[in-house]
Amino acid sequence: MRLYRNHLQQKQEEKKKQKRYSAPWVDIDSEDDGRPRKTSVKINGTAINGHHKATSPSHNESGRATSDAPTATSSKHAAIQEQRLNLPITKGKDALIREFRENDVTVLLGETGSGKTTQVPQYLLESNLAGNDTIAVTQPRKVAATSLAARVAAEQGVKIGTLVGYSVRFDERCGSDTRIKYMTDGMIVRELMSDPLLSKYSVVIVDEAHERSLRTDLLISNLKVIQRQRNGNGTGENNYSKAKGKEKEKATNPLKIIIMSATLDAEKFAKFFSGAKVIYVQGRQHPVTIYHSLQSQTDYVDSAMRTFFQIHTDQPPGDVLIFLPGQEDIEGLEKSVELFAKQLPQACMEVLICTMYASQAPGQNAKVFNATPPNTRKCILATNIAETSITIPGVKYVIDTGKCKEKRYLARNTGGGFDTLMTRDITKSSAMQRAGRAGREGAGFCFRLYTEDAFKAMKPSAEPEILRCGLASSLLQLKCIDQDLESLDLMDEPDRDSLISALKTLFLLGAINQKKELTPLGREMAAFPLEPVYSRAVVASKELGCTSEVLIIVSVLSASSKLFTDSSEHRDAISESRRKFRHSSGDHLTILNVYKAYQDITKSESKSGRKAWCKKHFLNERALLEAGEIREQLVGTCQRAGIDPKAEGGEGKEEEVIKSLAHGLVANTAFLQPDGSYKQVMGQSVVKIHPSSTLSERKTPTIMYDELVYTNQIYARGVTSINKGFLAGLGALSQRQA
Numbered sequence: 238m239r240l241y242r243n244h245l246q247q248k249q250e251e252k253k254k255q256k257r258y259s260a261p262w263v264d265i266d267s268e269d270d271g272r273p274r275k276t277s278v279k280i281n282g283t284a285i286n287g288h289h290k291a292t293s294p295s296h297n298e299s300g301r302a303t304s305d306a307p308t309a310t311s312s313k314h315a316a317i318q319e320q321r322l323n324l325p326i327t328k329g330k331d332a333l334i335r336e337f338r339e340n341d342v343t344v345l346l347g348e349t350g351s352g353k354t355t356q357v358p359q360y361l362l363e364s365n366l367a368g369n370d371t372i373a374v375t376q377p378r379k380v381a382a383t384s385l386a387a388r389v390a391a392e393q394g395v396k397i398g399t400l401v402g403y404s405v406r407f408d409e410r411c412g413s414d415t416r417i418k419y420m421t422d423g424m425i426v427r428e429l430m431s432d433p434l435l436s437k438y439s440v441v442i443v444d445e446a447h448e449r450s451l452r453t454d455l456l457i458s459n460l461k462v463i464q465r466q467r468n469g470n471g472t473g474e475n476n477y478s479k480a481k482g483k484e485k486e487k488a489t490n491p492l493k494i495i496i497m498s499a500t501l502d503a504e505k506f507a508k509f510f511s512g513a514k515v516i517y518v519q520g521r522q523h524p525v526t527i528y529h530s531l532q533s534q535t536d537y538v539d540s541a542m543r544t545f546f547q548i549h550t551d552q553p554p555g556d557v558l559i560f561l562p563g564q565e566d567i568e569g570l571e572k573s574v575e576l577f578a579k580q581l582p583q584a585c586m587e588v589l590i591c592t593m594y595a596s597q598a599p600g601q602n603a604k605v606f607n608a609t610p611p612n613t614r615k616c617i618l619a620t621n622i623a624e625t626s627i628t629i630p631g632v633k634y635v636i637d638t639g640k641c642k643e644k645r646y647l648a649r650n651t652g653g654g655f656d657t658l659m660t661r662d663i664t665k666s667s668a669m670q671r672a673g674r675a676g677r678e679g680a681g682f683c684f685r686l687y688t689e690d691a692f693k694a695m696k697p698s699a700e701p702e703i704l705r706c707g708l709a710s711s712l713l714q715l716k717c718i719d720q721d722l723e724s725l726d727l728m729d730e731p732d733r734d735s736l737i738s739a740l741k742t743l744f745l746l747g748a749i750n751q752k753k754e755l756t757p758l759g760r761e762m763a764a765f766p767l768e769p770v771y772s773r774a775v776v777a778s779k780e781l782g783c784t785s786e787v788l789i790i791v792s793v794l795s796a797s798s799k800l801f802t803d804s805s806e807h808r809d810a811i812s813e814s815r816r817k818f819r820h821s822s823g824d825h826l827t828i829l830n831v832y833k834a835y836q837d838i839t840k841s842e843s844k845s846g847r848k849a850w851c852k853k854h855f856l857n858e859r860a861l862l863e864a865g866e867i868r869e870q871l872v873g874t875c876q877r878a879g880i881d882p883k884a885e886g887g888e889g890k891e892e893e894v895i896k897s898l899a900h901g902l903v904a905n906t907a908f909l910q911p912d913g914s915y916k917q918v919m920g921q922s923v924v925k926i927h928p929s930s931t932l933s934e935r936k937t938p939t940i941m942y943d944e945l946v947y948t949n950q951i952y953a954r955g956v957t958s959i960n961k962g963f964l965a966g967l968g969a970l971s972q973r974q975a
């Protein structure tokens with residue numbers, strides 16, 4: 238018995254007998270004949286036909302040395318160049334360069350896959366529009382920044398980290414000769430602290446601006462002011478009037494800003510930049526045929542599985558990319574696909590499952606870019622981290638569940654406030670971006686597990702992050718460059734409650750004073766690429782002489798994957814194996830014990846031995862490896878900040894480590910109530926200790942925690958027992974009364 242309906246076959250039959258049957262999928266794109274569409278570049282409503290004869294990028298127009306290019310052009314390199322020449326944007330290259338030359342700010346809209354992200358920086362370089370400076374291309378996500386840098390380096394025929402590089406949190410591959418730098422928006426905002434005029438960049442390209450991440454909004458706001466300052470057409474006072482002397486002299490080179498996306502509200506951006514030029518790149522290299530389901534699908538995971546196997550058994554080779562809201566759904570679907578794939582007839586191709594989500598180690602996410610083995614179909618299960626910018630070679634089919642997880646900050650009545658992560662329907666913009674991941678190397682197909690009416694009813698785009706996320710970390714960074722969220726010229730003003738909550742957190746940490754001014758402690762904290770609560774802990778560990786231990790703990794907590802693996806099937810075994818690492822005070826020192834045990838193992842065991850040890854103890858080795866790398870970086874920051882990273886409390890000094898952490902987590906504390914629940918010291922919420930905590934079965938009078946998570950109720954995660962007297966000394970109790 239078939240487990241799934243043959244949608245594609247039914248659709249073809251329906252085409253033949255149009256009025257007699259209703260197709261399960263509705264085709265909204267009539268160009269499903271596999272022929273490429275015509276291309277033209279439309280500038281302010283006028284279509285400009287491409288007369289450009291593209292040249293090989295290794296021979297640049299500026300005559301700059303291209304010693305990085307390979308001496309003998311390999312066939313792979315030639316194929317890449319051929320591919321470049323066929324991109325829709327190529328025909329408009331000359332027109333685009335002209336527009337970039339003439340305009341300080343350009344808003345560039347072009348269909349997904351038209352070539353914006355990979356080609357525009359190269360055009361700027363080749364036409365010498367960047368002078369001797371660097372071109373920054375910002376991305377909202379790490380995986381996009383690293384994979385795009387790799388692609389463009391390959392197109393230029395150079396090694397990554399030379400002419401083309403990237404910079405993401407805890408990882409950088411750039412050199413003094415880097416001219417095209419793909420970076421996360423967070424990294425460039427951080428650079429404002431050391432270089433308020435971003436003087437080493439002559440062009441900043443803000444890509445995927447439609448996502449309106451908090452950092453993108455902060456960057457855009459800053460770019461507007463910086464440009465006025467650098468291009469000399471500004472009037473009146475601005476935040477950069479304080480950039481004096483050498484800094485100002487250094488930054489005499491003018492700045493060009495390019496805002497790019499396939500799906501943004503161009504008018505809003507153009508208006509923000511006082512009438513910036515808007516350019517449309519029309520055309521898509523390959524068509525994507527879109528199908529909507531006829532009925533709404535309540536169980537989207539099951540529907541995704543059925544659609545996958547339908548494609549797998551009926552359709553020509555080509556990898557499948559499935560968009561799901563989060564890690565849990567990904568793991569659930571992974572198991573189902575694995576199970577059913579085993580039952581397929583032998584004649585079927587193999588199924589290779591790859592997963593992609595933010596909390597998975599970068600190396601693991603990068604595996605999706607590996608070539609698909611022969612006679613195999615890759616089934617890629619991803620969250621929206623694969624939604625924009627990236628090209629996953631081999632993907633021909635996209636399955637879109639129409640769901641995503643959205644972070645939302647609850648500031649009201651919650652003391653320090655907390656982030657919630659809820660599953661919700663995606664927006665039209667996301668749906669279009671998701672479909673755009675197919676059809677990048679050839680004709681593609683997108684199966685939407687929602688009806689056409691549901692698509693039409695979707696909101697055009699997501700609410701900007703500045704209106705729904707915690708602001709403490711960004712606010713601290715802004716304070717370091719004499720800026721404030723309240724006085725910045727922003728595209729959208731942040732929510733008042735979130736702003737107050739962020740100010741309260743920073744005040745409590747000692748990062749700002751009562752006049753909301755940055756304190757020396759705040760400046761010290763901002764040097765660390767960490768959440769303020771953890772940078773405060775590191776700074777506190779200096780006095781308490783236990784920086785080594787604190788660095789380990791905050792590194793593990795800052796890693797993108799979880800240290801402890803969880804599985805309801807093996808709950809007893811997990812609990813048993815973790816017993817030996819458990820520290821009576823709670824989760825933070827338990828983490829330290831695990832890390833130290835792993836360090837001991839690495840001295841005696843081979844790679845496979847270490848892997849087996851982690852498996853036996855239900856630990857995620859990727860998290861430990863990543864934490865090791867983060868720790869290395871933090872050691873460097875400590876040395877620059879005059880903090881001895883090796884200072885070790887050692888045995889009997891565990892209390893000092895807890896105290897250091899409590900300096901940071903002071904707002905994340907709660908008292909035991911008679912009914913066994915906990916009441917926040919700084920807010921009104923009643924919370925429970927998360928079942929994964931080592932303290933879940935013990936009632937301790939006062940706790941501090943890393944975060945609150947909201948599922949069916951509010952849980953405190955990453956919990957440690959803390960002395961109430963010490964808490965009072967930190968001022969948390971007086972704050973409660975204030």
Ligand SMILES: Nc1ncnc2c1ncn2[C@@H]1O[C@H](COP(=O)(O)OP(=O)(O)OP(=O)(O)O)[C@@H](O)[C@H]1O
Nearest residue numbers: 349350351352353354355356388499626628630677
């Ligand atoms: N890593 C890669 N491997 C193979 N082809 C690639 C790769 N990266 C890009 N390409 C090719 O270059 C084309 C253009 O990619 P690019 O990212 O520049 O488009 P874009 O217009 O920025 O798309 P989007 O709006 O989706 O980010 C892709 O459609 C694909 O054909």
